[in-house]
Amino acid sequence: MNLKTVVEKLGLKVFTTCPLKREATGGYSGDLLSDVMAHSREGAVWVTTQNHPNVVAVGLLTGASAIILTGDQTPDHATLERANLEGVPLFGTSKSGFQVTGELWELGLRP
Amino acid sequence: MTPRRIAKVARAQGICAIALADHNAALNVQAMMEAGKREDLVVFPAMEVTSKEEVHLLVLFGELEPLLAWQEILWQHLPGENRPDYFGEQLIVDAQDQVLGTTSRFLLGAAQLSTDEVVARVQALGGLVIPAHIDRPSFSLLGQLGFIPPSLPIGAVELSPKGKGDLVPPNYICIRSSDAHYLTQLGPGSELVAAELNWQELSLALKGKEGRRMEIK
Numbered sequence: 637m638n639l640k641t642v643v644e645k646l647g648l649k650v651f652t653t654c655p656l657k658r659e660a661t662g663g664y665s666g667d668l669l670s671d672v673m674a675h676s677r678e679g680a681v682w683v684t685t686q687n688h689p690n691v692v693a694v695g696l697l698t699g700a701s702a703i704i705l706t707g708d709q710t711p712d713h714a715t716l717e718r719a720n721l722e723g724v725p726l727f728g729t730s731k732s733g734f735q736v737t738g739e740l741w742e743l744g745l746r747p
Numbered sequence: 748m749t750p751r752r753i754a755k756v757a758r759a760q761g762i763c764a765i766a767l768a769d770h771n772a773a774l775n776v777q778a779m780m781e782a783g784k785r786e787d788l789v790v791f792p793a794m795e796v797t798s799k800e801e802v803h804l805l806v807l808f809g810e811l812e813p814l815l816a817w818q819e820i821l822w823q824h825l826p827g828e829n830r831p832d833y834f835g836e837q838l839i840v841d842a843q844d845q846v847l848g849t850t851s852r853f854l855l856g857a858a859q860l861s862t863d864e865v866v867a868r869v870q871a872l873g874g875l876v877i878p879a880h881i882d883r884p885s886f887s888l889l890g891q892l893g894f895i896p897p898s899l900p901i902g903a904v905e906l907s908p909k910g911k912g913d914l915v916p917p918n919y920i921c922i923r924s925s926d927a928h929y930l931t932q933l934g935p936g937s938e939l940v941a942a943e944l945n946w947q948e949l950s951l952a953l954k955g956k957e958g959r960r961m962e963i964k
Contacts, residue, residue, distance in 0.1 A: 668801050670857040673827075688885045697833050 637661075637743065639702055639725060642681060646739050648704060649728040651711050652719045658701040663745045665737045669694050676700060677747070681740060683733050687711055692718040692726075700724065706733045748930055749844035750775065750782035756933050757788055764789035764944055766924075768805055771796060771825055771854045773818045774839045777811055781842035789944055795879055796821065796869075797855075798862040803879035803886045805905055805924075806869050809946030813872040820868055824860045827853030862888070866899060875953055877903045880926060882910030889914055903953045906963070908936070920955050923963040938962040 639656040642648070650656075661679030666672045667686050676682055678699035684691065687709045695703045703719075705711060708730040711719065719726045729736055757765055767779040767790060776792045783790035792814040796804045808814045829837055829851050837854050839847045858865070866876045878888040878895070881904040888895055888904070895904070895916065903920040906912055912921045924936040941948035941959040952959035 668857070670799075670801065673856075686885060690885075693833055697830065 637745065639681075642702070642740070642743065642745075643727060645743055646704075646729065646736065651705075651716055651726040651728055652724070654720050654723045654725060656702075656725055658725075660701045660745060662747055663737065663740045664698075664700075664747070665733055667733075673698060680747075681745065683736050683740070685709070685733065687715065689715045689718045691715065692722055692724050695719075695724045696722050702727055704729060704736055706731060706736055748927070749840050750779045750842050751785075751844045752930060753779065753933065754782045754786040754788050756930055758786045760934060762788070762933075762935050764791065764939070764949075766791040766793035766805070766807055768793040768795040768807075769854070770794075771821060771856070771858065772837070772850065772852070773811075773814045774850060776814060778840055778842045780811065782844075785842075791946065791949070794818070794821075796865055797857045797886070798865050799857055799859055800862055800891050801857050801886055802862050802888050802891045804862065804865055804888075805877040805879045806865070806874055807877065807949075808872070808874045809950070813874060817869055817872055817874065821858055821860075822852070824858045825852060825854075825856060826859065827856045829853050829855075863896075863899065866901060870900065875903075875950060876901055877905050877922065877953070879905050880907040880910065881915060882906050882912070895919070902955065903961070908932075908934070920953060920961060921963060922953070922961045936963070 637660045642660050660681045664676035664680040665683040667684050676698040679701050681702050682700040683704045685706050702725040704727045767776050780790045792811045793807045796806050837850045869876050881887045881889050884890045906923045922937040925934045927933040941952050951957050952961050
């Protein structure tokens with residue numbers, strides 16, 4: 637599924653300016669980086685409350701198609717810069733991880 | 748950041764003692780202690796451990812040996828291999844700042860030991876545990892758990908360089924460290940008010956005992 641569709645259907649804020657070229661092929665929800673690195677798959681939309689530059693590194697490593705920051709957070713300058721540099725789309729929502737994950741599931745995204 | 752450079756910069760700033768706390772590794776501590784000796788800088792053997800809950804914990808010892816014993820325990824519980832393309836090389840150096848090699852262990856990862864287990868095992872070896880940069884939202888005890896477990900047998904917590912101790916209950920001693928990851932970040936953090944600069948006095952100060960204390964600005 638195209639990332640633009642995910643953004644529209646979930647009403648997400650788009651923080652990064654890099655192009656939304658990739659397909660979302662799955663999803664993962666997690667805030668322990670060690671857990672995400674061990675289990676998140678290529679193409680997953682990663683839902684998290686973690687908001688720091690290492691999140692971008694982990695997103696890159698796991699091949700996430702995009703990262704959704706929950707709880708109405710805004711990425712700090714260093715995180716945003718890194719995300720734009722590496723081409724990892726960063727989205728935001730005021731909804732909780734539970735709600736966003738549920739909505740991604742409703743869209744048909746599966747682990 | 749290499750041992751000789753760290754020692755020179757620290758002394759130039761009037762710092763009398765440092766603790767070298769690499770992530771999950773003690774591989775460069777001996778070199779740092781040697782370099783420190785040449786510059787008249789006291790170096791406490793230390794490590795910044797990442798627990799299972801992804802809490803950063805400063806682990807401090809008075810001697811190198813128990814730190815190395817702790818390292819052996821940690822190695823058994825630290826999975827994964829480093830990806831230098833994503834996380835950079837993990838260098839091992841000597842006291843002359845020469846690169847000896849690298850380690851492929853995943854030092855940025857989390858140990859499969861809970862915060863409780865880290866504290867228990869380090870204390871059993873005679874070390875002290877200080878939850879790191881407790882004011883930060885990420886990788887801190889307060890950030891990860893939301894509270895300091897009252898049963899956790901620790902007495903001191905670390906604030907980040909510009910951090911405030913508002914959320915720290917009054918019965919904990921606060922210290923401040925540079926948490927320098929680059930030479931330009933090196934700087935004094937806390938002042939030890941004690942009879943002498945040594946491990947015994949530092950331990951007392953970190954427990955607020957016998958009039959010894961840590962002072963921060």
